[in-house]
Amino acid sequence: MGITKLADLIRLDAHDAISHKDISDYTGKVIALDTSIVVNQFRAATPALSPLTGLFFRTLTFLEHGIKPVFVFDGKPPGEKAAVLEKRAETAGWRFSNRTGIASSQTKDCLQLLRLLGVPFIQAPGDAEAMCAWLVRAGTVDAVASEDMDSLPFGANILIRQLNAKKDSEVIEYSLPKLLQKLQISHEEFVDLCILLGCDYCDKIAGLGPRRALTLIQKHRTIENVVLNVNRKTHPVPLFWKYKEARKLFLDAPQIETPELVWTEPDEEALVKFLCHVKYVKEERVRSRMEKFRKTREEREKEKAAGCTKQTKMEDFFRVTRKRGQPVEAADSLSSNTKRPKSK
CATH class of the missing domain: 1.10.150.20 (5' to 3' exonuclease, C-terminal subdomain)
Known part of the structure; x- marks a missing residue:
């Protein structure tokens, strides 16, 4: 559920805290994601398919855009939230099995997939949203990508919604400093x-x-x-x-040491073995997606070597809120350069 009607309240009373962007605006940024939200999106959208397939495709899309994703996994849920999680799972027809924080078989599959994709992941001691927000405050990542609004009260300076890798989607970015300033x-x-x-x-x-x-x-x-x-x-x-x-x-901040984040190249053969031979995803789908990933990366490297940058369209100069005409300020967003501990 997140925070009830917070998004509506911000839209009406603190619209300056909202920016509308494109996924390409986050090239070079380190983004923390609550894995459970990503997985549950795919479970709800395509219940007949394994969420592993969706996680595979979405992660490659992030990497193609030069985004460095960091997936955060829930630990043992706070006692105050257990009843809510059980009710939510029951409503969706799922089985809630993370009462103790012990990784489920699905979580273990997601961890293995991310290892083979060369993407770092973090096991939170408790709520993943809290961990994501702490990573932003610690300067380890640039922003949190989540559909829940909890990241803002947890203290994430930047929250990104609808970073769903669709070309025609409009990414929504919330700035906590602007929000607090506007609401006084x-x-x-x-x-x-x-x-x-x-x-x-x-x-x-x-x-x-x-x-x-x-x-x-x-x-x-x-x-x-x-x-x-x-x-x-x-x-x-x-x-x-x-x-x-x-x-x-x-x-309260999570009690955990600042993690070292390392990204490596995806291991295609190991991915095929895991997804196709163990999880029975069609090999043609995996191979063709990896081929597209390589070609996209090669094209971007050529453009970078040639000194090419993305052409700025006229509407990029005048980004407006969809269905609204409010001006959007550039300060306190990810467009500004912020210093962060160097990641590998």
Whole structure:
């Protein structure tokens, strides 16, 4: 679920925090992805096919565009989120099996595929979204790519949505610094706002809409003060409300050392052996996709050697919000050069 109606609230009250881009704008960037979201997208879109096939195709597309993906896997889910995950899996007709954080057979298959693709992955101690956000704050990656909005209260400065490798898709980028500046609240106050909106870790105050929640936080600054000033008859506060535990989950950084990220060339023969001979994907599909990958990479290398750059189209000078005419600022986005520890 992520954060209930947060995207709508940002669009209406902090549209300057949104930029609309193309996948090619992220060439050379290191992007962290919550693997479970990527896999579940394919499971929902093509339930008859293995999500491994989708992960294989999408990862190659990222690499073709010069994007350096880092896949993050969920560890043991927080107790506060377990019930939500079980209900979500039941609704989708899946079996939730990650109560202990032990890797499932599907996770092990994804890990093996990424090894053969030469792409780094990280095992989070808990929630993968929290780990992705921490990687951004630590300067290890440039941004988080996710369809859930949780990355923003977890502290990711840049969140990318719809990085789904379709040529006609419009990638949406959210800037947390711009968002906080526009709403005139701190990150801690923003976390409290997200809890009031509705998150995966606790209940919410009933009947409290996004605009009202924002107004209350801007005026009273903390959930504790909001509770003292809200009409409990129209907006009953949950009994034994675990908002403090939810707040702590959003604000506490994962206890893990900064990982070293290394990308290597995909091993085609090993990929064919694994995907085709073990997982029974048609060999022709794998071979043809690898051939396209090589040709695309060769073309890009030739263009780079010749000093060619992507031609700028007229509309690139005037990127506008789809169906809206709001101006988009360039600051605090991935268009600006930020220093990061050198990755291999």
